[in-house]
C-alpha cells in the first residue's frame with residue numbers, strides 16, 4: 001500500500017530531518033534525483049542528453065532552489081541550461097550560485113521566449129508545497145508558451161498540493177519528480193502530474209503513519225477472496241442483491257452480474273426484476289422479495305429500487321438484517337431524505353455508502369467541493385459509514401479516519417450503469433467478510449481496471465465492464481504473485 005502525507009505532515013518531518021542533516025544536503029539529494037529524471041526524459045524523448053537544452057522556470061522558494069541545483073547537475077552532463085527567474089531578488093541564493101558556477105545562464109523574463117521556444121525540456125520550479133492558488137499572471141504566461149515536455153519539481157505548479165484542485169492557470173507535466181514522500185496532489189491530480197517519480201531523500205523514518213493510502217494491485221490480490229480446498233458455495237459468503245424494478249431491470253442485471261464475477265460464492269437476487277436476472281444469470285437464485293430471499297452475509301441495496309415508500313421499506317428491511325450493507329443510488333437518496341431509516345441498523349454493522357457528487361450533496365447538504373478528502377471524511381463521520389465518493393478519482397473514507405484514493409485508469413467508467421457494477425463488486429467483498437473500507441477500496445480498484453481492460457482505448461459500456469471483471473482479476477492475481 002502506498003502512503004501519502006499532507007504537506008503539513010511533510011513539512012514537520014522535513015524540519016525534524018533538517019535538524020540532523022548538514023545544511024543544504026536535503027536539497028542536493030532532491031536536486032540530484034531531479035536532474036537524473038530530467039536527463040532520463042531527455043534521453044527518452046530526444047535520444048541524447050549532452051548538447052540538449054533545458055530551461056528552468058524558477059520561483060521564489062525552495063522549489064526554485066531544487067530546479068537551480070538540478071540545473072547545475074545537468075550542466076555536468078553537457079546540457080545547456082538557462083534559468084528564468086520569476087523574482088530574481090528572491091531566487092534561492094545557493095542554487096543560483098551553483099548554476100552560475102557550472103556555466104548555466106540566467107535569462108530575463110523579456111528574453112525568455114527565445115530560450116523556451118528552443119527548449120528540449122522545461123523544468124517547473126515555480127512553486128512547491130507552499131503553493132497557494134493558481135499560477136500568477138507572469139508565471140501563467142511563461143507556462144502557456146511552453147511546447148516542450150515539462151518536468152514538474154515536487155508538483156505541477158498551480159495545482160493545490162493537498163487537494164489536487166485546479167482553479168486557474170497551472171502546469172501540466174509529462175513527469176513529476178517528488179521528494180521524500182507522495183503528497184495528495186499526486187494521487188488526486190493524475191492528469192496534471194503525468195508520470196510520478198518518488199526520489200528518496202531519507203524522509204520516510206521521520207514521517208509516521210500516512211494520512212492517505214493508495215492500494216497497489218498486490219494489495220488488492222492479498223485481500224481478494226479465492227476459494228480454498230475446504231470452501232463451498234456458502235463458506236465464501238452469499239451476497240444478496242436488492243436492486244432494479246420490473247420497468248428498470250438493468251441495474252439489477254448489472255449489479256448481479258458483477259457479483260457473479262467478483263467471487264466464487266453464491267449470489268441471491270430479490271426484487272421485481274427476478275425473471276430478467278435469472279434469464280441473464282442462471283447461476284443466481286432469484287426471488288421476488290427480500291423477505292423470502294434466504295440467508296445472505298451482505299446486502300447490496302439501492303440501484304433502481306426507486307425512492308418511494310416501497311424503496312424505503314426495502315432499505316429498512318435490509319438494514320435491519322444485522323449483515324453488512326452496501327447502499328447505493330436510490331438508497332442514498334432515501335437516507336438523505338429520511339435519515340431515520342438508519343435506525344433500523346445496528347451501528348456496529350458495516351455500512352458502505354457510494355455517493356456521486358449529486359448524491360453527496362443530498363446526504364450532506366453541500367457539494368463535495370475541491371477538498372474531496374475532507375468531504376469524504378466528514379460524510380463518513382456523519383453517517384458512521386464507509387463513504388466511497390465517486391468521481392474521476394474515487395475517495396474512500398472510513399469513520400475511523402482511514403482514507404484511500406483510487407487513481408483512475410482513464411475515464412472509461414463514465415458510462416451509464418457503471419456505478420451498479422461497482423456496487424456488486426463491493427457487496428461480494430463484504431459478503432466474504434472483508435473490512436468495509438478495504439472492500440470499497442479494493443472494489444474501486446478492480447472496477448477501474450475492468451473499465452480500462454473493457455475499453456482498450458475505445459468507449460465501453462457497463463456490460464463490457466462486467467464482462468472484463470475476470471480479466472481484471474487475472475491481472476490482480478498476477479500482480480500478487482510477482483510481488
Ligand SMILES: NC(=O)C1=CN([C@@H]2O[C@H](COP(=O)(O)OP(=O)(O)OC[C@H]3O[C@@H](n4cnc5c(N)ncnc54)[C@H](OP(=O)(O)O)[C@@H]3O)[C@@H](O)[C@H]2O)[C@@H](O)CC1
Pocket residue numbers: 014015018026027030059060061062063064066087090126127128129130131132133134135136139153154158179201
Ligand atoms: N524543506 C526541505 O527540506 C526540502 C524542500 N524541498 C523543496 O522545497 C519546496 C518547498 O519550498 P518552500 O517552502 O520554500 O516553498 P515553495 O513552494 O518553493 O514556494 C513558496 C513561495 O512561492 C510563492 N508562491 C506561492 N504561491 C504561488 C503561486 N500560486 N504562483 C507563484 N508563486 C507562488 C510565494 O512567494 P512570493 O512570490 O509570494 O514571495 C511563496 O512564498 C518543496 O516543494 C520542495 O520542492 C526539497 O528541496 C527537499 C528538501
Ligand SMILES: Nc1ncnc2c1ncn2[C@@H]1O[C@H](COP(=O)(O)OP(=O)(O)O)[C@@H](O)[C@H]1O
Pocket residue numbers: 329356389390391392393394408410411412413414415416417418419420421422447
Ligand atoms: N470521468 C471519470 N473518470 C473516471 N471514473 C469516473 C468518471 N466519471 C464517473 N466515473 C466512475 O464511474 C462510476 C459511475 O457511477 P454512477 O455515478 O453511480 O453512475 P451510474 O448511476 O450510471 O451507474 C463511478 O464509479 C465513478 O467513480
Ligand SMILES: [K+]
Pocket residue numbers: 063124125126127128152153154155156157
Ligand atoms: K513545481
